[in-house]
Structures are given as structure tokens and as C-alpha cells.
Amino acid sequence: MSLALQLRSWQFREWLYRAAWGFARWAVVVLIGLTAACTIDWLVDRVRDTPLALRIALTAAQLALYVSLAYLLLVRLHVPPIDALAVRAEHAIPAFGHRLVTALQLNRAGARTEGMSKELIREVTREAEEMAAHHRLSSLAESFRLWRAFALLLPVGLLVGAFAAYRTDLVTALVMRQCLLNVDIPRSIKLTNATPELWPAGDEVELRFDVTGPVSDDTTGTVTVSPDGQPSESFELSLIKRTDDGTAIFGTTLPPSSVRFTFRARVGEGRMRQPGTVSFEPRPTVKEIQAWVLLPAFVDPTGKNRYERFQPQGEVVALAESSVRIEIATTKPVTSAKLVLLARDAEGKENEVRRVDMKIDEQGDKAGALFDLPPRANGYRVEVKDKNQFANTNPPRRGITIMADDPPRVNLLTEVLKNPDPAVDPGPLDDYEVTGMPLGIGGQVQVGYAARSPLGLSRAQIVYRVNDGPWSQLPLKKTDADESKLGKFIPELGLFTKSGDAGHVEFYQIPSDHPDSEPSGLEAGGRFNFQTAALVKTGDDGKQSKLEIGDRVEYYVEVFDRNPAPGRQPGRSESRIKTVVTQSQLQAWLSERDQSRDRLKQLEERQRGVFMKKKPQ
Template structure:
């Protein structure tokens, strides 16, 4: 009996193994096929999601089409949050590989499928394996010799069998016969082993496929399996992209996105050779070494650009730069790139920042002129400052040579470098001055926050302006030129004017200093008698100050023809043509220093001080000379003195000589005679110390013909009579005009 039970139990265990093999083969085939499909889906999603074709497909669908970009009104709230609270909404997710939800769904689905199939293909068939009694019955059907002895022997020999009333010897005989029969037969031959072949046929292709793929690409197979376990690993690629782009760009600039590419990308050696050796570049082929860059500006629809080969990375064999050039913009954006099977794992980000520029303040750029030192300094030793109307905009007008321009600028952000470059005229062109670096290019003072600077630079006769160049901490330069004009004052000689000859008293409280000043004016008609004087009253002004003055004079002899003189003498008709004093003589006028508290105010139209004639007789008054008086500053703390000057000089003609040509071609000096003409100019130099400065002259000469004393007396009397008549006529006209506006007297009625 023991042998019979042993054979039946081994048969049942073998049946269980066969069932397990058959169910396991089907379970493995289905799970392996599904796993392969999931891995393929994961790889395909990683490879193709985000491609232009896929994204265009989504756009063409109604369900997956991206939402339109928000309008300006829709973006107002988010812009308000960003500007006032620094809140920025996260950028839209970029699906460029397998989404997490897809991987989780596939892994969860496979786990559920594996559990369900394990129950139906493994657990349930194991549990439904036939019992020993059922196997004994199957053996009796397969081997007729057993008859009903196997089942009967098994049932009668169980401890729970009800054998009361049955013959024990009969039971023993049945058991003995069943044991003898089972000893002669191997019951394991009744097992159906064909299911093992079917199991191998079902599971073989799937297992073989996985084995072949694991041998061919072990790294990729391992990564795909790990990703099905939801491990964070990246699918290996033959091309790798590294974003090396600049992340911050100046607002309004063209952006260049740059990637360093390594791996098995197609080497454009032929195109590179053409460009390097012949300067000829071919367009990148569609299936070669070009990719796509996807750009998503904030609040705007996405855009795509070509990512093209640029050049090899120096010092890194096998690496190359691929670039995409984007048009000028001011909207921040995110971007991703694809090149064959390579793509970026995380989106890049470009942010725009305003370049350095002047601030929006009204006084962002101001300029003032420090007058040259030859004009003097303020009482505290500081130079005089002159501000023009354009100074609030940084411009300077009427600038003097050898002056300095102080420029103050405020910026919209901290700057790392600020330079000021003066601009000068070079013929019809302009150039920077000087050509090389100079101390005044750098600021003389910079604000602690690096948002302001002060420059001081000198002017020249050719200065026409200046510009400011700014560089911030990121290396951005000012895109909008910061340029201002400097208009130099016309370099003119001092203006010199002859004032009318006058015998008016300079003291307005004196009887001779009252009344209409024109009564005392002679113009230039005071006659010049022998041994007399020429009254010279002059006024001069120059923005470059008045330095010194001369009287340039000559005598024109009566009765001598001009062609009697040599040609070089004939050509000299003005002092500016005679710097060597060949024809004209020069009498320096001595500067006068006066205490105004003692001599009174200066009277410009008389060239005298108010007290210059105090206590003097009329003959002595003609000998008072105020040769050269520089007018003091009306405001010593703001305006330099000496910009105007004037004086009065009684030019003595006694002792003057004239040059008369003789027959030998030389000159003979002779005394001044009646009929000769004395010609005078006032010559004035400014304070500019530059050598060779041209002086200024009175517009016309003052010419006096020498007459006899009697003729001079008669001319004076005639002038007095003429002026008396003029005064009487003026009084009559004034009276007539006054009567016009008076009401006529009414006559009383006669009684």
C-alpha cells in the first residue's frame, strides 16, 4: 500500500509542476510582451514627444490644441503681481520625454495584470490539481488491469473508512492485489508532458527576444527596466546637449542660444573645411547636423528655430557648438532643444534686463562750464562756473577754450565702468579726443551705489561734444548712445568801440554834468589844433577777458602821393597788417587801479571816474587820462571781472613826426604841419595766453586833420552856435507836443 500511495503522490506533484510550468509560460509571455510594449512606449515617448511632428499633431486636434496666448488685458493681473510683489507664475510644463503619469500608469497596469494573471494561470491551476483518488480513477481507466482495485484499496484503508460488517480478509486481499499491480506499472507515464512543449513554444519567443535585446543593448535594456520600476534614470542617448547660453540679455537685444553637443552627431567635416579654407558655407542639411529649438515667451505662443552647427569646441575633441539666433525681444522665455535623439532634460531660461542708461530723472545728465583760470577765480579760489540753458540736458553753449566741462550723470542701475569721451572736429569729420586713454575718461567721482558719476574734461577750439559709454556688471553696454553737444564760443577778438568825444563833467552833481548828455557830445568833430590833443574815449569787451590795450597811430602827410611810398608801405592800411611797426606806432595804455570809494563810480561813456575832474580847471581837465581801466565784476562770487574795459586818453600830437620819401628812396622825418592827418586805432588783446592771439580794433579809425588855432576856435564857435539852435528847436518842439494834450480854455460868456 505504501508503494501505491507514493506513486500517486509523485504523480500529483508532477502534475502540479506541469500545470505551474504551463501557467508560468503563459504568464511570462503575456507579462514579458506587455513589459516590452511598455518599454517601447516609454522609449518612443522619450524620443518623439516634443518633436515638431508630434506638437503639430496636437495643435491640429481640437482636444489637445494648446490654449491661445492671453491678451494684454488677461496678462495685466500677472504683470501686476510680478512688478509689485515679485510673484511669477511657473512656466508651462515642457513635455519632452515620457510623462510621469504615463510611466506610473504603465507600471501600475503591469503590476495589476501580473497579479491577475498569476491568480488565473498559477494559483488557481495549482489549487485545481486532481486529488489522489481522482488520479487513481484515471489510472484504472488508463490500465484496465487495475479494475476497481486502486480506488477501493485507497478508500478502505483510510482511518476514517467505515468497514464494519465487512470481511477484513477480503480488504487485505484487495489491498495486496492493488499493491502488486501498481508495482508492475509506472503511473508517472500517465502524465501529459505535451504542455511543457507548449509552454516552451509560448514563452520562448518572448524570453528569446528579451535575451537578444539584453545582449545587443544591455545598458538600454537595464535602464528601460529600471524606469518601469519608476526609478529616476535617463534613457541613454548617443547625442548629449549641454546648455551653455547666456541666461541674462539686455532688453531689446538679439539673443543667441548656444549648446555644446557631444556624442555621435554627424561631423560636418566637408562644410567645415569649405568654410575654414575658402570662406564658403553650405546650408545645413535637413537630415544632418541641425536640430530644433523651441522657445516659449512668457504669455505668448511658442516659436521654433533651427539649431545649426557653428564650430568645434576648442580643446575638446568630439564636441561642437550648435547655435540658434533669435530676433530682438524683451519678453523672458523658456526654451528646449532637440538634436536627433538628443534633447535637453530641463528647459533653459533667458531673462532680459535693461542695459545701463541714464535714469528717468529730469536731472539725469547736467553740465556746467568751469571758466578758464586766465579769467581769475572766485574769492575762495574756486573757478567761476557758467551754466547755459541746455545745461539741464547735459549740453554746453558758448564754451571758452581752455575751460573745463563738469558733467554729472545718473544711471538706471549700478555700472561697473563709465567712460566719457570728448569729441572734436577733424576737418569735415569728427574723432575722439585724445586718441588714446586719458585721465578724464574715467569719472573723477562715483556714487557709493555706482549709479552716478562726475567727469571733468578740458575743451579745445575744436570741441563739438562728448559721449558717455556705460558697462554694467553683466558686461552690457548702453544701447542708446548718450551724446551731448558742446558749442564753442566763436573765437573772436575783443570788440572795441570809439565813444563820442564829450566835454560833459563826469560828476552828475556838477552843473556841467547835468542836462541832456548830447548837448556836450562832439562826436568826433572836436578840431585838432597844432600842439593840441585827440580825445580818445573807448570801450571794449571780450568773453575771454581784456588783457591789454594800445593806441596804434600814424601820420599821413599832406600833399604826398600814396604811390611815392614803396609797395610794402602802400599795402599797409591797418595796424593788423603791420605787426612790425613799419607804418604804425603803438602806444601802450597803462592799466589803472582805482579806489571807487575815493574817485567815485566809473562813467563808461566818458571814460572817467566821477571825481576825476574834482577841483580842476578846464585846461587841466584835458590832461586827465584814465588810460586802461578793467571793469570790476558786478558779482565777484559768480561772474569774473575784467570782461569789459574802457578809458579816456588825450593823445598829445606835439612832438609827432611824419615820414616823407625823398628822391633817394629813403625817408626823411619832418615835424607835423597844418594839413597833415593823424590816424588813430585802439588795439586790444584778450587774456587768452595762447601765443599769436589776434587783437581787436575799433571798427573805424579816428582821423583828425591838423588846423591852425584860429581855425580851431572858429570851428568850436560854429559848433556851439549850431548846438544852441538845436536845443532851442528841441525845446519848441517839446512845448508844442505838450500843448496838444491840453484842453483849450473855455471863454466866459459876455454879460
């Protein structure tokens, strides 16, 4: 190998060793710088998202550092020139003397060799080449730089490489983030927000988070809550339960609030990637309840109408077998409205017996429902929900009272001998009263009665007996009268104005003054002239005979309501007993009654005169 070639080979090896040493130092700086930047990113990201400005600054600083060092350590290697290498060779191999440097200088193009023997130059060059042929000049290169490079780069590279192999996903993500790529840093604990964004105003808020990764039962976390316009506050998170798939549910309960807030949670090294938000919306409330009772269909004598009765404040008082109509108004539109019907069981305990869906109007803030009363109903409550499925708290409750299923109320009228026409017999009713009048033999008994039932009245009958004999029934016929011809019906007399002295009205259903809102026939009455001439009595020997002086006729009136259910009990009046007397005894009773009445009138006039005397002046 020629001398020049050996020197160039030596020079290349010098460049190679210096490049390796420069690269090792540059690579170590890159690894350390990248590790430092990734560590900063990782630490900041544990608490919050690393700001983009910080990421850009870290990346820019690294690029500036790496480029500068690359220029200093890889470009400017300071490789010695050939002449310097020749000098080093002469020092390393004394046998060269000065032949190596001399040969190089005299054989270089443009060398000043005037006056010098060319033969001598060739001889010096030959001797230098022969001596160089016996040595490997490249072995004189500074190889220690290569070993230094390995000694510096190997431990750092092994350490970084081992960690990269152990957490490839983490290292990959961190490096990609140094390239300003939007990649999340993987954590051993992953935390996901499971809290609904909308909550009812004024309610406690339950923050919930799904946590995966190595967390023990006593692991705790922290959530920082930042209400709008208020200082932040931190709360401790604790384990609530674990799901079947191993997910740990962490959470905490915040005090009631109605102010929107954001929050960030952290458990171990896991945290929320984005802040959570909780907003509030008021729950719906029922601001008005109105109720109407629909009377049973049989209450209307025509069977066509279901009469309604308004129930103040929604408190229902109804007859059995009635229906109820409820209308409500809410403070906001709702998507669900239900009536929860309540009833007491045999032990008196209140239970829910039925739920009735209410029909909601187009605006959503009004609803209504119609339902039949369940047995033993004693109340109802109204439950509503809005589009967020927020239900009203403390649903309003109203009572239901089912009226006692009493038979009709029946009363016997005062017996009077009065023409119902006031033009014929003027004056108060007491002037004509003959209650207690005995029964003249072969005469008639004045049976006047008045009855009322909220279920309406359907029919009536007189029940009578002679002495202690068996009871008999005398059905009363329904009276259909034209008041324009007979005049107004007078309930206290049981007759029409134009019925006359011997008027006869068996069973008259009094029409309603307001037929659109009140059914007819809730009240009824009449006056029946009960003829006794045909009555017979049964003696002790079983033989029947006509009534005699001293016999007694006992009677009362029964009235039935309109409820078609079998076995209905009628309403019953008090009973009266009439003793059979002679006509003269009857006249004597009437005379005594008139005399007593006259004496009473005279006494009243005298008393009036005493109290009306003028005082002396």
C-alpha cells in the first residue's frame, strides 16, 4: 500500500473514531433531554392536561439543543490533516527520522525543489515507503475515542431501552407527544366520569367515576369542584362498590346546590382527561289540583248523563260506584303524569292499589285523568316527571272519602186539613195541623211523606198492619204531573197547589232546578189518602173481620234509591199508629183541638196586648 494511501486510511479512521465519540455524546444528550421533557410532560399530565404552550416550548428547546450539538459534535470533528498524522507517525516510529514528512512535502504538487537532486528526492521517498510498508500507520489512530463512545452510550442506551421495552406504550405515547401529536398518556389507573351532567336543583349531587387498574379497597382519591363565580373546593373520593367486570366505582356526595360547577377527579395516577360539568334544572311541581266527582250513571233517571260535582281543593267526597276526574297544572312541561290511588286494606293499612296514566296536553303543563273509585279508597297522590326524568318531590296527596251507603232518608209529613192553594186556605201551616188525629171508622188516613237520597229515588210503598198482625205493602204509583196545570209542588204538603182538599199524589220525583248540573229525582214526596174501609183484621181464632172501635192501624213509608244492585235496603220513615174511633169521638177530638187552638190564640193576643201597652208619660 502506498504511503499516501496509508495516511488517508489513517485519517479516515481518525474521522470514524471522532464521529463515534461525537455521536455517543450527542445521543446521550438526546436521550437525557428527551427523558427530561417526557418526565415533565408526564408529571404535569398527572394533575392536568399539559398546556400546548409548554409542549411546544419543550419540543423547540430540544430541537435547538440537538441541532446545536449535532453541529458541534458531529460536523466539527477536528480530524488532523495528513501532515499532522505524518509528524505523529515519526514520533511513534523513530526509524522514520524525518524521511516521512520530507517525502510528503517534496512530492506534493507545487513543492519548491529547485537546486535539489531529483535522485535524492526519489531515494528519500523510496526509503520512506519501504519503512511504511513494514508498519500499519492506521493502527496509530486514537481508538480510545471509540471505547469512550461505547462506555458512555451503552449504559444510558441500555437503561432507556430497558424502560422502553417494559413500558412500550408509555414511551411511544410520550415520544409522540414530543412530536406535538395529540396522544393521551397511558396510565396504570384509568378514570372515567360516570356522573350525569344534569341534576335537579336543590338536590344532593352524587359524583361517580369508573376506575380500572390496581386500586385497593382503601384507596382514596380527590375531586376538585369549581362552582361558577365561587372558590374551588376539594372532596375525598372513596370506593363505593365493584362491578362484576372488576371496575371499581368511586364517588362522593356533594351538598345540595343549584349553581353550575365543573370538576376534576383523580385516583392514584389516574385522572379525568377532560373536566366534568354539572348543571341544574328545577324539578316539576304540581301547582294546582282540581277534582270532579261523576255520579253513578243510575243516578240520572234517563241514564244518559254522568253528572259532575266539583270538589274543592281536590279533596274528593264521593258516593260508592262514582268516577273521579282529576285535572292538574304543573310549573313546567312534563312527559309523565300519574295518579297513584291509595286504599286501606282489611287491617287499616294504606297501600297503593292502582296507577292511572294522565293525559298531558300539547303544552305539557296540564294533565287530566278519569278513573273509577276502587273499593275502600281513601286518597291519591300525583306523581309527575319532566323530560329529564326528574320527579316531583313530596307528591301532593289528597283525600278520598266514600260517603256512607245509607238508604234514603224518609220523613212523614205533618197531618193537616188545609187546601194547598193559599188563596183558599191562607195562613201558616200550623193553623191546620191535625197530627195525632184518630181514625174514624171506615175513614181514611192521610199519609204524607218526603224523601231524599243522593243516589236518586226510584219507588215507594206504604207498609202497614192492623193491631199486631202481619205487615202488608201497598206500592205507590209514580206521578207524572204537569206543573203548568197542577201548579207548583209543595213538599211540606205533598201536593200541588191545585190538587184540592182531597188531593192525591202517590210518588212524585221532584225535578231539578238545574237539570244541567243536578239530576232530577233526588227528592220525592207525596200524600196518599189511605182508605181503611176495606181493611180487615185477623182474630185469635184466625178469622178475618172488619175493623172495630179500638183497633189500631200502624204504618210507615219505605222509599228505594236508584241503585240497581240486588238486596238494596229501602229508607224507612218513623211509624205512626191510628186508633179506630167513632165519628162522634173524631168530631170531639177535632172540636177539642179547635178550642185549644182558640184558647192559644186568645192567650197570645192578651200577652201581646200586655207587652204592647204604652208607658205613662
